[in-house]
Amino acid sequence: MSLAVLASRALFGLQARPVQVEIHVGNGLPAFAVVGLPGAGVRESRDRVRSAILNCGFDFPAGRITVNLAPADLPKDSGRFDLPIALGVLLASGQVADQQGHSPDLRHYVLAGELSLTGTLVPTESALAIALAVMRDDPAAIVIMASPAAQVAALVPGLRVLAAGSLDEVVRHFRDEQPLQAASPAAWRIAEEPSLCxxxxxxxxxxxxxxxxxxxxxxxxxxxxxxxxxxxxxxxxxxxxxxxxxxxxxxxxxxxxxxxxxxxxxxxxxxxxxxxxxxxxxxxxxxxxxxxxxxxxxxxxxxxxxxxxxxxxxxxxxxxxxxxxxxxxxxxxxxxxxxxxxxxxxxxxxxxxxxxxxxxxxxxxxxxxxxxxxxxxxxxxxxxxxxxxxxxxxxxxxxxxxxxxxxxxxxxxxxxxxxxxxxxxxxxxxxxxxxxxxxxxxxxxxxxxxxxxxxxxxxxxxxxxxxxxxxxxxxxxxxxxxxxxxxxxxxxxxxxxxxxxxxxxxxx
The missing domain is CATH 3.40.50.300 (P-loop containing nucleotide triphosphate hydrolases)
Incomplete structure (x- = not known):
C-alpha cells in the first residue's frame, strides 16, 4: 500500500486533542515533507525517523514521502509524533504485514513516542494527560508508548496501554511475531497522615x-x-x-x-x-x-x-x-x-x-x-x-x-x-x-x-x-x-x- 493512517495526540495545555497522521509514499524524486502546521520539534522528526528506520534494519523508501497531520489548523509540536510517522512510513511502503500478508488494523490504536537515532523509544512527556484524554474520548483504544511513560499511562483505569522499547518491537507486534506486553501501572504513594494537627x-x-x-x-x-x-x-x-x-x-x-x-x-x-x-x-x-x-x-x-x-x-x-x-x-x-x-x-x-x-x-x-x-x-x-x-x-x-x-x-x-x-x-x-x-x-x-x-x-x-x-x-x-x-x-x-x-x- 502507499497510504497509511494512524492516530496520535497533540497536547495543547492539558488538552490532548486527536490527530490523524496520514503518510503517503509515492513516486518521484526522494523527498520527505511534513505538513499540517508542524512545530520545530515535528519538522525535525524527518531526520530522526529516517535514522531510526535504517538502524532498525528496515528499508527507507526512495520515493516522495508526504506526512499530513490533521486537522491542519491545530498546532503540533514535540517529538511524540515520531513513532506514528515511522510506523506509517513502513506501512505505506509495505514493510509491515501480518503472517497472512494483510496490513494490520490500526483503527483502535493511539501511538505516541519520540524516537532516538537508534530506533529506541524515548518516554513521552505528559503521558498521563494523553491517557486521560484517550480514556474520555475512546475507552476501547489501545495506547502504545515507551516505558516508563506507559506505566504512567497505565494508571488510568480501564485503558489498555502497551509498553514498547523500540520501533522494532512495535513492528514485530503488528507482524504478529512478538506481541507487546501490557504496561504495569506505576506504584501509588498512599497519603500519609499529616504531621500538623x-x-x-x-x-x-x-x-x-x-x-x-x-x-x-x-x-x-x-x-x-x-x-x-x-x-x-x-x-x-x-x-x-x-x-x-x-x-x-x-x-x-x-x-x-x-x-x-x-x-x-x-x-x-x-x-x-x-x-x-x-x-x-x-x-x-x-x-x-x-x-x-x-x-x-x-x-x-x-x-x-x-x-x-x-x-x-x-x-x-x-x-x-x-x-x-x-x-x-x-x-x-x-x-x-x-x-x-x-x-x-x-x-x-x-x-x-x-x-x-x-x-x-x-x-x-x-x-x-x-x-x-x-x-x-x-x-x-x-x-x-x-x-x-x-x-x-x-x-x-x-x-x-x-x-x-x-x-x-x-x-x-x-x-x-x-x-x-x-x-x-x-x-x-x-x-x-x-x-x-x-x-x-x-x-x-x-x-x-x-x-x-x-x-x-x-x-x-x-x-x-x-x-x-x-x-x-x-x-x-x-x-x-x-x-x-x-x-x-x-x-x-x-x-x-x-x-x-x-x-x-x-x-x-
Missing amino acids: LADVRGQALARRALEVAAAGGHSLLMSGPPGVGKSMLAQRLPSLLPPLTHLQALEVAAVHGLLQPQHSWSLAPPFRAPHHGASRSALVGGGVHPRPGEISLAHHGILFLDELPEFDRRALESLREPLETGAVTIARAAGSCRFPAHFQLIAAMNSCPCGWLGHPRRQCLCPQDRVARYRARVSGPLMDRIDLHVSLVVESAWHEAPAGEPSASVRERVLAARQRQLARQGGLNADLDVAGLAQHARLDADGETLLARTVEMWGWSARATQRVLRVARTLGDLQASEALDVALLAQAIQFRPDSGAAVKMGF
Missing part, C-alpha cells in the same frame, strides 16, 4: 469552627487579624481535616503537575499550594507562549493558601474571580485557547491594617484612616463577595494557659460524615451547589425566610452573597446531621459574612 492551636474557637465548616463543605475562607494570632497556623492544618483524593482526582492532579515536571510518584493527599505574595498573574493563573498551568491549577482538588492577601498584585487577585466560579481557567493565545482545571479551595489571610495592630488590645495602630482604607481596597468587593466564610481572629491574652484544642482526627470524622451526606444527597459538595440545587436541598423554614429577607435588605447583599450564605447554612446542617435548615443554622451562617453583625468587628 489542629490540637496545636489553643483558643480561637470561632476560627477553628470556620475551618471545620470550610473543610466539610469545600468553602473558601478569609481570616483576618493581627500578626501572630494564628491565621497561617490554622490554614496549614486544614489538610489534616480533608479526606484523601479519589484515584481519578489524584490522576487529574498528577496530570497537571506532569506538564511542569516528570512525575515519579503519585499521592492521594490533596495538594496544598502557598505561593509568595510577590507572585505574578501568570504564576497564579498560568500563561506563557506555550501555556503552562499556574498555582490555581496546581491546587486543583486541593487548597490554595494566599497569605498576606492584600499584598498580592491586584490584577493577579482579580484573575481569580472567574476560576472561583467555574472551577477552570481558559488561557487564550493566537494559536488557540487551552483550558486548565482549577477547582481549588481558597484559604486567605490578611492583617486588619498595614501595620497590623488595628484591633489589638495592647498595641496601638498608627495607620491613618485613609491608609487603612487603601489597604483594604486592594482586595476588591467582587472578590470578597466570592469568599464564603469571613472570620476575625482576636488576640487572646491567656492563650498559653488554654487547654490543647480538639485533635484533627476527631474533627476529620465529623468532616467526613458531613461530606458523605452531601455526596449521597446531591453528588457533590455544598460549595458547588447551583441555584437549582439550593432550591432543592437548602430550603428554609418560614422564620428562616423572614430572617434572610431582612438581612438581605439591611446589608444590600447580592444574589451571589445570598446563595453563599445558604451553602454555608447547608454545611452547618450537615455537620449536625440535620436535613432541615432552621433559623438558628441560618443565623450562624450569616455571622460568617463580612458585613454581618459579627463581622463588623473585623472593620470591613
